[in-house]
Amino acid sequence: MEIEKKLKILADSAKYDASCSSSGSKRTNHKDGFGNADVSGICHSWGADGRCISLLKILLSNACIYDCKYCVNRCSNSIPRATFTPREVAELTMNFYKRNYIEGLFLSSAVIKNPDYTMERLYETVLLLRQEYHFHGYIHVKTIPGCSKELIDKLGKLVDRTSINIELPSQTSLKLLAPQKEKAGIIAPMQYISQQIHTSSQEKSKWKEKFVPAGQTTQLMIGASPETDYTIMTLSESLYKKMHLKRVYYSAYVSINQDALLPALPQPPLLRENRLYQADWLLRFYGFTVDELLDQNHPNFNTLLDPKCDWALRHLEKFPVEVNTADYATLLRVPGIGVISAKRIITARREFHLNFENLKKLGIVLKRARYFITCDGKYFDKISSFQESFIEENLLYLERASTPASTYIQTSLFDTFLPTKEDKIKSLTGAF
Amino acid sequence: MALSFSCNQKVYLYDGSFEGLLNIVFDCYVQKQIPSRIIEEKQYIPNLLDTVEIYHTDYTKADRIFHGILKSISYQTLYENYYAFLANVPEKEMSILLYLLNGFSIGPKINTMLSLDFVFQVHSLRKKMLSEAHKLKGLLRFKEVGDNLFYACIHPTHNVIENVGQHFVRRLPHQNFIIHDATDRGLLFLYNTHQYQIQSDKNFMVPTISEREKEYQQLWKTFFQTIAIEERKNPRLQMQFMPKKYWKDLVELS
Numbered sequence: 001m002e003i004e005k006k007l008k009i010l011a012d013s014a015k016y017d018a019s020c021s022s023s024g025s026k027r028t029n030h031k032d033g034f035g036n037a038d039v040s041g042i043c044h045s046w047g048a049d050g051r052c053i054s055l056l057k058i059l060l061s062n063a064c065i066y067d068c069k070y071c072v073n074r075c076s077n078s079i080p081r082a083t084f085t086p087r088e089v090a091e092l093t094m095n096f097y098k099r100n101y102i103e104g105l106f107l108s109s110a111v112i113k114n115p116d117y118t119m120e121r122l123y124e125t126v127l128l129l130r131q132e133y134h135f136h137g138y139i140h141v142k143t144i145p146g147c148s149k150e151l152i153d154k155l156g157k158l159v160d161r162t163s164i165n166i167e168l169p170s171q172t173s174l175k176l177l178a179p180q181k182e183k184a185g186i187i188a189p190m191q192y193i194s195q196q197i198h199t200s201s202q203e204k205s206k207w208k209e210k211f212v213p214a215g216q217t218t219q220l221m222i223g224a225s226p227e228t229d230y231t232i233m234t235l236s237e238s239l240y241k242k243m244h245l246k247r248v249y250y251s252a253y254v255s256i257n258q259d260a261l262l263p264a265l266p267q268p269p270l271l272r273e274n275r276l277y278q279a280d281w282l283l284r285f286y287g288f289t290v291d292e293l294l295d296q297n298h299p300n301f302n303t304l305l306d307p308k309c310d311w312a313l314r315h316l317e318k319f320p321v322e323v324n325t326a327d328y329a330t331l332l333r334v335p336g337i338g339v340i341s342a343k344r345i346i347t348a349r350r351e352f353h354l355n356f357e358n359l360k361k362l363g364i365v366l367k368r369a370r371y372f373i374t375c376d377g378k379y380f381d382k383i384s385s386f387q388e389s390f391i392e393e394n395l396l397y398l399e400r401a402s403t404p405a406s407t408y409i410q411t412s413l414f415d416t417f418l419p420t421k422e423d424k425i426k427s428l429t430g431a432f
Numbered sequence: 433m434a435l436s437f438s439c440n441q442k443v444y445l446y447d448g449s450f451e452g453l454l455n456i457v458f459d460c461y462v463q464k465q466i467p468s469r470i471i472e473e474k475q476y477i478p479n480l481l482d483t484v485e486i487y488h489t490d491y492t493k494a495d496r497i498f499h500g501i502l503k504s505i506s507y508q509t510l511y512e513n514y515y516a517f518l519a520n521v522p523e524k525e526m527s528i529l530l531y532l533l534n535g536f537s538i539g540p541k542i543n544t545m546l547s548l549d550f551v552f553q554v555h556s557l558r559k560k561m562l563s564e565a566h567k568l569k570g571l572l573r574f575k576e577v578g579d580n581l582f583y584a585c586i587h588p589t590h591n592v593i594e595n596v597g598q599h600f601v602r603r604l605p606h607q608n609f610i611i612h613d614a615t616d617r618g619l620l621f622l623y624n625t626h627q628y629q630i631q632s633d634k635n636f637m638v639p640t641i642s643e644r645e646k647e648y649q650q651l652w653k654t655f656f657q658t659i660a661i662e663e664r665k666n667p668r669l670q671m672q673f674m675p676k677k678y679w680k681d682l683v684e685l686s
């Protein structure tokens with residue numbers, strides 16, 4: 001089969017994986033080699049769906065022996081199948097890299113023959129790139145559920161990042177929709193990788209190469225199974241805490257297969273996906289816990305307001321916050337104030353007293369924050385009543401205004417999100 | 433607090449180079465006087481009411497200010513202002529002048545004094561330049577035009593070629609390449625696997641590409657079109673990240 005056809009098939013099969021981040025690893029070039037990895041990540045293009053393209057994201061093969069219900073590549077589907085040779089992948093990667101199309105490679109694969117055989121092929125490809133082609137750019141490789149520890153060890157020393165997608169957020173759904181994978185075990189290798197990353201960073205002297213320096217990630221599929229936001233976020237929280245994952249990606253389920261076990265969604269639940277990303281952010285950078293955001297009686301996010309505004313409205317007793325005295329953690333909880341803004345406020349107020357005028361000068365966006373803060377006890381402009389209904393009305397208005405009705409469902413990941421523009425850029429380049 | 437300088441109400445015209453501006457800084461420092469405007473000579477539209485003074489860059493003076501900044505203010509100050517200078521924004525010169533003059537009396541602390549208007553301006557100018565440079569580190573496309581020789585054409589708003597070029601020197605040290613700023617600036621960044629050089633060349637002929645190059649361009653287009661998820665189409669978002677002005681230099685969109 002000619003290379004272009006293969007590329008089409010194997011990129012098509014890989015496109016549902018949300019992760020595109022190329023950051024978190026600093027690889028410097030050696031004299032003999034090609035490429036380096038930039039700590040803050042670089043986006044090279046954006047596809048028609050608005051998602052950043054930074055890596056050559058392909059499968060080594062889509063000829064799967066498994067039959068996960070939700071997946072295009074399941075063996076019961078009749079679709080064109082293809083398999084790259086390791087050299088073909090290496091050539092594509094090098095030639096794309098030299099032309100600055102990409103930041104590196106994101107290689108995944110369907111399970112061919114068995115998990116170990118598949119992992120061997122992935123390993124061969126990466127070894128070829130690193131040793132024969134002297135490629136020092138970014139490489140992210142999927143770990144195949146059920147593969148041996150030896151292979152994980154070998155591959156871990158060559159790649160920047162690895163991931164195992166959990167996809168289904170509960171045991172029951174896994175059993176139902178991905179029976180073979182469930183048996184092969186997803187959590188065990190994840191745990192093992194997390195341990196190895198930890199040991200390698202503890203005993204730096206003993207490890208020649210760093211083990212998976214950019215850490216591991218996973219992906220959860222949203223809307224293919226009945227879990228609530230509360231269940232999903234609780235899982236994410238424990239993945240961050242116990243497995244030290246770098247990122248959890250959320251991917252709105254796209255109905256590709258007809259199956260009695262799967263819901264037939266007219267459209268992927270993009271707004272829900274967006275809310276989960278926003279909440280994920282609150283967990284990682286804003287000091288929130290899941291139990292503050294959701295509970296049994298309130299298990300799903302408000303579709304009309306982002307999770308931070310929603311939380312603030314339910315906790316008006318904590319506001320207004322005085323910007324001249326509030327500590328960092330408190331500032332971070334103000335809707336509209338992001339990590340960068342909060343830090344800026346803290347630095348600036350050492351030097352001079354803050355009023356609304358110089359907040360604006362510091363580049364702090366007051367659109368939402370104005371309802372929740374005071375400067376020297378004074379409210380912004382004409383805001384005199386600190387009343388829930390008044391604030392809620394205004395916030396709802398802002399949310400609607402920033403997402404025109406026709407595109408409301410198609411809202412972008414970070415469009416309606418509160419952090420500052422810099423936060424947005426960093427998130428897209430994967431710096432967070 | 434910021435120093436006050438008496439303003440002589442003149443308009444200074446200079447050659448548009450960083451050295452030219454440093455030369456003006458030197459004279460202002462010595463004369464304890466500032467003009468009301470500084471503008472590149474070829475951009476200036478004469479006005480009957482202006483008292484104009486034309487500067488011919490004196491490199492010795494520029495050099496003394498350059499080392500003066502390093503010695504009495506800080507390395508960061510120099511970079512901060514140089515990067516701000518590369519931003520293509522009118523009236524940037526006065527902010528840089530005031531920053532440096534005040535820097536000489538305040539010292540390195542000036543770098544964090546964002547409450548001073550001109551410090552804030554210089555910071556935002558630098559950010560503008562660097563954020564476009566960062567964007568182009570991703571969006572620039574090399575085309576193979578000879579044996580291990582690559583060519584890329586860019587049309588940036590700001591003067592980013594040096595910053596962008598250095599990035600590729602680190603990244604692709606074994607590749608000969610030319611980066612061409614094909615705007616009115618007409619600049620070439622040339623790298624021969626050992627050294628780089630920036631040249632002005634307004635009539636550079638764009639080289640023709642090889643057969644092999646066409647194949648890879650085709651493969652990249654295929655990948656680009658395949659990787660987007662149809663059900664999530666969002667051209668508004670795509671445009672937001674990748675403004676139209678960059679499209680003409682992108683293999684996948686032209």
Ligand code: SF4
Binds near residue numbers: 066068075
């Ligand atoms: S293992 Fe399951 S999810 Fe992975 S490619 Fe095969 S069928 Fe798809």
